[in-house]
Amino acid sequence: QSALPQPASVSGSPGQSITISCTGTNSDVGGYNYVSWYQQHPGKAPKLLIYDVTNRPSGVSNRFSGSKSGNTASLTISGLQAEDEADYYCSSYTTGIYVVFGEGTKLTVL
Amino acid sequence: QLQLQESGPGLVKASETLSLTCIVSGGSISSSRYYWGWIRQPPGKGLEWIGSIYYGGSTYYNPSLRSRVTMSVDTSKNQFSLDLSSVTASDTAVYYCARQERATVITTGTGRLNWFDPWGQGTLVTVSS
Numbered sequence: 001q002s003a004l005p006q007p008a009s010v011s012g013s014p015g016q017s018i019t020i021s022c023t024g025t026n027s028d029v030g031g032y033n034y035v036s037w038y039q040q041h042p043g044k045a046p047k048l049l050i051y052d053v054t055n056r057p058s059g060v061s062n063r064f065s066g067s068k069s070g071n072t073a074s075l076t077i078s079g080l081q082a083e084d085e086a087d088y089y090c091s092s093y094t095t096g097i098y099v100v101f102g103e104g105t106k107l108t109v110l
Numbered sequence: 111q112l113q114l115q116e117s118g119p120g121l122v123k124a125s126e127t128l129s130l131t132c133i134v135s136g137g138s139i140s141s142s143r144y145y146w147g148w149i150r151q152p153p154g155k156g157l158e159w160i161g162s163i164y165y166g167g168s169t170y171y172n173p174s175l176r177s178r179v180t181m182s183v184d185t186s187k188n189q190f191s192l193d194l195s196s197v198t199a200s201d202t203a204v205y206y207c208a209r210q211e212r213a214t215v216i217t218t219g220t221g222r223l224n225w226f227d228p229w230g231q232g233t234l235v236t237v238s239s
Contacts, residue, residue: 003156034213036225038157045206046157048227052213057227089157091225093213098170098223099147099159 004029004090004102011108017078020105022090023071028100030071034093037066037075041086049088050075077107085109112137114207114230122201124239128194132207132230139188140165145210145223146183146190150203151232158203162210162223163190170223197237204232 005023012018022029022037029035035053038046048057050066053073063078073092077084090102118130132146139146147162161171163181171179175194183190194201208226215222 003158032222034222034224038226045229045232046226047229048225051211051225051227091157091159093222093224097173099162099172101149101157101159104156 003104004092004100006088006090006102006105008103009106009108011110012077012080013110014080014082016080017076018080018107020075020077020088020090020107022073022075022092022102024073024092024094024100025071027096028092028094029068029073029090031095032093033068035066035068035073036091037064037073038089038091039084039086040089046089080109082109112209112228114209114228116205116207116230116233118205118233118235120234121236121238122197124198124237125196128197128201128235128237129191130205130207130233130235131189131191133187133189134209135188139183139190140185143212145170145212145221147208147210147223147226148181148192149206149208149226149229150201151206152200152203160192160194160205164212164221199237199239202235202237204234206230206232 037050040046145162148160180193208229211224212221213224
């Protein structure tokens with residue numbers, strides 16, 4: 001199975017909000033609430049931002065939020081900060097394949 | 111605080127087997143709540159799940175790599191390992207190990223592979239010709 005489609009890049013100015021989409025099917029994103037999001041800064045390991053579609057791990061800013069509608073999951077970052085500039089990946093459980101990641105989205109803070 | 115650390119050679123010859131170990135500290139690998147996974151990232155590209163293992167030894171592999179992947183767990187040493195055979199230049203990547211939540215399906219008790227946290231720092235493995 002190919003990676004879940006995500007926009008290759010998004011951008012926003014400090015203080016603005018942006019949303020990154022992750023499009024799947026009813027065999028993955030749409031069929032299960034096992035969607036997670038990761039933030040990766042250059043040269044660093046990914047960091048868990050959102051799990052089970054909407055939940056934030058302890059220590060993750062409430063500026064990060066997750067949602068899902070049908071087969072599309074979304075990550076919203078509000079009040080953009082320079083430190084949010086990074087790559088973002090979604091991931092989902094998927095029938096038969098078990099785990100699939102998104103293609104990744106590069107966020108630029110203007 | 112749980113920590114994971116990958117170890118293994120940074121250079122592997124084409125057609126040989128890539129072998130990595132992930133040492134878990136600050137917690138037990140023998141937890142019913144978690145799987146233990148391997149993920150890789152080729153230079154400049156996205157993340158790819160390789161496979162996951164349960165402390166009891168059950169394994170789950172990415173179908174695209176299944177024929178070349180073997181994972182094992184050593185609970186006495188609190189570590190798990192990855193072998194990837196017949197490597198080519200396309201296997202050059204940063205390899206991460208991570209703890210993975212086992213989401214339990216209430217009605218059946220079966221587990222599903224869920225989110226990864228925490229991750230190791232990653233180790234670059236280059237396949238040379």
